[in-house]
Amino acid sequence: METLATLRDLQATLRDLTTIQRELSDLPPDVAVLDGRVKTATKFMAEKNRARETAQLQIQAKTKDLALAQKEEDRAREAVKATSQKVHYASAIRELDEKERTKAGIARPLKALEAMVQVLDKALAGLEAERSAAQAQFDELHAVFLDEHANQVEGRKLLLAKQSELEAKLPPVEVARFHRMAAARQGRVVVPVEGGACTGCRVKLRGPLFADLKEGKILITCESCQRILFLP
Numbered sequence: 001m002e003t004l005a006t007l008r009d010l011q012a013t014l015r016d017l018t019t020i021q022r023e024l025s026d027l028p029p030d031v032a033v034l035d036g037r038v039k040t041a042t043k044f045m046a047e048k049n050r051a052r053e054t055a056q057l058q059i060q061a062k063t064k065d066l067a068l069a070q071k072e073e074d075r076a077r078e079a080v081k082a083t084s085q086k087v088h089y090a091s092a093i094r095e096l097d098e099k100e101r102t103k104a105g106i107a108r109p110l111k112a113l114e115a116m117v118q119v120l121d122k123a124l125a126g127l128e129a130e131r132s133a134a135q136a137q138f139d140e141l142h143a144v145f146l147d148e149h150a151n152q153v154e155g156r157k158l159l160l161a162k163q164s165e166l167e168a169k170l171p172p173v174e175v176a177r178f179h180r181m182a183a184a185r186q187g188r189v190v191v192p193v194e195g196g197a198c199t200g201c202r203v204k205l206r207g208p209l210f211a212d213l214k215e216g217k218i219l220i221t222c223e224s225c226q227r228i229l230f231l232p
């Protein structure tokens with residue numbers, strides 16, 4: 001059956017890909033250290049950028065509040081100037097005092113936020129320098145590593161092409177189901193039946209199912225573990 005053959009081929013292709021992928025990600029210690037440095041710096045940069053964004057939003061809001069507070073303070077100051085009667089003057093002064101305090105209460109945290117953004121910018125610049133230096137060293141050494149593993153690199157290219165080719169022959173739902181099961185069952189999705197039992201879960205097949213399998217007209221899955229079955 002065409003589908004079964006394609007699925008078995010796909011399984012073998014993915015197994016070979018996993019092996020090659022493992023060899024290609026088994027970096028020499030010095031290269032692995034650089035890879036780790038790049039990843040760590042990238043992670044810290046993302047954190048600091050998030051903190052910076054939050055601070056910027058707060059700055060925007062507080063800047064608006066400050067402008068409003070400034071207007072109120074100006075109005076209160078004008079009121080003081082315009083007042084000639086002593087009794088009104090005292091209350092206008094109190095009002096101005098209060099408006100000044102409100103403005104200071106906004107200006108202080110705003111200043112702190114602006115200082116924080118400056119600190120974050122400095123940290124980000126340092127991290128970017130660290131990241132790009134580590135990345136440059138990594139790229140250099142990794143290119144040497146890949147040169148030394150040219151066979152695997154070529155093999156991976158061929159296997160990936162084969163994977164696409166095989167997947168194109170199958171209905172997309174079948175491909176999705178295959179990958180889901182492969183992830184859950186360590187890549188063993190299509191398994192042989194031996195001694196009348198599924199070799200994936202050791203459960204014996206019911207008679208009618210075994211007969212269908214022998215007939216080989218439709219795709220048979222194990223009733224116990226859902227793996228796809230074939231007779232070797």
Ligand SMILES: [Zn+2]
Pocket residue numbers: 198199200201202203222223224225226227
């Ligand atoms: Zn089974």
